[in-house]
Amino acid sequence: MMDNRFNLFSFSGRMRVLHLSWIAFFVTFVVWFNAAPLLGPIAQSLGLSKEEVKTLLILNVALTIPARVIIGMVTDAYGPRRVYTALLLLCSLPCFAFALAENFTELALSRFLLGFIGAGFVVGIRIIGEWFPARELGSAEGIYGGWGNFGSAAAAFCLPLVALWFGGDDGWRYAVSLSGLLCLGAGAAFYWGVRDTPKGSTYFKPKQSGAMEVTSKGDFYLLCLMKLPMYATLLLLCWKLSPSGVGLLGSTSVMLCVAFLLLVLAVDLRQTFRVNRKIFHEPVPEYERYSFRQVAVLNVLYFSTFGSELAVVSMLPLFFRDTFGLGLAEAGMVASSYAFMNLMSRPGGGYLSDKFGRKTVLLILTTGLAVGYFTLAQIGSDWPLTLAVAAVMACSFFVQAGEGAVFAAVPLIKRRLTGQIAGMTGAYGNVGAVFFLTLYSLVSVEAFFYAIAVSALFGLLCLAFMTEPKGHMAEVDADGRVTLISVG
Known part of the structure; x- marks a missing residue:
């Protein structure tokens, strides 16, 4: 008989899913924040300026905003098991690239791509929701989020010690590489250790892909409105990278980025209408x-x-x-x-x-x-x-x-x-x-x-x-x- 108790010391059934999920999330935060405690030795090793160090911190979060939206859609369509595994395995590549970087450009590109791993949190929210009933869902999601989020603090405490243990100018490279190996291990463990749903349960997928479904005209307009602050934040990040900010991008590059973001916003709004156009012609059944x-x-x-x-x-x-x-x-x-x-x-x-x-x-x-x-x-x-x-x-x-x-x-x-x-x-x-x-x-x-x-x-x-x-x-x-x- 399946044990339905909420027992944190168990590693079977739904508790195994919970533990493997928070461990995967923990590793994503170790990797996402692996540069912050090592910026001193990284800057010294590669001769980075203060402005270049600040730029790395900005780039670390730039991609996470759209990544969380994208990963949310992909998770609903393909299931948490495959998506979390793929995210962990693929994001180990820019992690290793960061460890091997020889100049600021290589550091910046790999750091920008690593921002995608910050979206891993979203995947676990869906799988925990599949495995735990409403009466225990808050506790399970809280453990997943709280214990996983501690990965950033673990990185701050442990990675400098690893770098010191290896020593020399390349100590930070070994520390960052170790976090990449953790990424590979967590991806494999998650793939082999979990299922998307309990046996006999259905994994419900969106009826259409490409945008969030809503069920009324008012909700459609509210959804479009809620998209604007996310794009505004990306525009703000462009300003931070402009000559008026840290100066990583020239004026022409900034204008191209702004034009690209506005184009993406227009395409996003159009796609949102395409997915939801049915609500403008016929009402959605009450139960849906x-x-x-x-x-x-x-x-x-x-x-x-x-x-x-x-x-x-x-x-x-x-x-x-x-x-x-x-x-x-x-x-x-x-x-x-x-x-x-x-x-x-x-x-x-x-x-x-x-x-x-x-x-x-x-x-x-x-x-x-x-x-x-x-x-x-x-x-x-x-x-x-x-x-x-x-x-x-x-x-x-x-x-x-x-x-x-x-x-x-x-x-x-x-x-x-x-x-x-x-x-x-x-x-x-x-x-x-x-x-x-x-x-x-x-x-x-x-x-x-x-x-x-x-x-x-x-x-x-x-x-x-x-x-x-x-x-x-x-x-x-x-x-x-x-x-x-x-x-x-």
């Missing part, structure tokens, strides 16, 4: 409908939660150094308290959602997030360091628990579109990160924290339009049979 408004609300919330996390993790060491006069190493250790909360906070947010309801928990956590960032804006050199660290850790709990609560709701909207919904919501996290980091470069630290708090208040307003998942969602298989899936 879903509210895209749910997706839009979760996008806004992930913009504030994960977007602020990526931005704050990047600036906290410098903030503690400048505010309290700490050494760089001390400041880094103190700031790491923010990331360490992920191990428990994100699963905690998912667990609370399972117990007390998605909308209720999101309301509480988003309120806490707003209060937390308003508090961080008050921190000054007159604060005791221990109190400042406590405030940062309290704020990070609400941020990361909020991320867990967001993805406790994502798989309960429309099963056959879960990959695309997760991809869009995940992309909004990166949109938030780029927005907040750009803002950080333009305003004071206090204004930066206040801006995040205001975005959380906007999220609270949006939550008024969210409906608590309940009852069942309906999916239709290839033979026309309707399956009801419990969502609460």
Whole structure:
């Protein structure tokens, strides 16, 4: 008889799928962030300037926004097992290329391509949603996201030690290559260790490919509107690479990139209309409908939660150094308290959602997030360091628990579109990160924290339009049979 208990110490059935999924996600984050802790020796080894180092950090996130949307569509169409495996195996190639690079151009190209691995998160959201019932889904997705997300912290702690162990000017190359080998191993383990669905279950695929399906005219217009911030962020990245920014691209190259992005936006909107044109001529059956408004609300919330996390993790060491006069190493250790909360906070947010309801928990956590960032804006050199660290850790709990609560709701909207919904919501996290980091470069630290708090208040307003998942969602298989899936 199959063991249906939620037992984290088990490695069979659905628990094996959970463990192999978070390990795969963990490895993607190790690879995605393998350059950040090694930038010092990389710059010294290849003679990089400060502007070139900054450019590598920008390129690391540039491709992730469209990649998460694309990987979401591919996952829904072909299944998580094949897609996660292919992503891990293929992304090992630019990882090895980065380790072998001999100049800035080679580093930049491989780093840009490695941004694609940041989309791996989306794949696991779909497969966890297939294997766990609604009453445990938040906990499972929270463990997947929280433990996997810790890969970035693991990279920061472990890869410099690996580089030191090998020693010499090429120590960083061995460390990066090791992360590439982990990528290959995780890809093989995932392929041989999981199935897309439990035995006897149907894997529902979108009726049409190329764009997200919606079920009403209003939702179509809202979907088109929600696409615009993602393209605006890519345009912002073009500006950062222009002569007005870090100067990696010339004016002509920037204009070509802008023209290309606008062309892609036009094609994307046209494709979205092609996939959904039927809703303008005939109504969608009631049992097949879903509210895209749910997706839009979760996008806004992930913009504030994960977007602020990526931005704050990047600036906290410098903030503690400048505010309290700490050494760089001390400041880094103190700031790491923010990331360490992920191990428990994100699963905690998912667990609370399972117990007390998605909308209720999101309301509480988003309120806490707003209060937390308003508090961080008050921190000054007159604060005791221990109190400042406590405030940062309290704020990070609400941020990361909020991320867990967001993805406790994502798989309960429309099963056959879960990959695309997760991809869009995940992309909004990166949109938030780029927005907040750009803002950080333009305003004071206090204004930066206040801006995040205001975005959380906007999220609270949006939550008024969210409906608590309940009852069942309906999916239709290839033979026309309707399956009801419990969502609460």
